[in-house]
Amino acid sequence: MVNTTLLVWEIDRGVIRKAKADDLRETLYMLLNLIDIGCVTTYNDLAKLLNTHPRVIGYLLKSNDKPIVIPCHRVIRSNGGIGGYRFGGKYVKKRLLAIEGVKIANGKVDRRCIVSIYNMLLK
DNA sequence: ATTTGCTCAGCTC
């Protein structure tokens, strides 16, 4: 069992305080690299890990300005829905995922392609 | 399948 509490704190001139958006964002981007190509995770899963709300995860990903390099297209809704995408909308996001080998049927991602980073780190 | 209430960081006054 890994303790992930540290992920939501930052150190500012020797003072430990709750992480703000910039720090959460960096941590978030790091976590995205744990997702294999052909797999996705969910806003909800990342929110649990970073001790915040799924909408905040969406908010943080929206400010990503490097698509592909930072694979924010690998984050989808907990019900398998595609979710939003700043660079061309869900149509583009869906195509990117398809290219990576993710199986999608009538707007929903195949359950078997969804991995939980939360479970991955708690193992 | 659709509606409803809840959520919380950041932005605008």
Next chain:
DNA sequence: GAGCTGAGCAAAT
């Protein structure tokens, strides 16, 4: 400070 906005969720309908 108060009020609004989402790349969302879960429960109820």
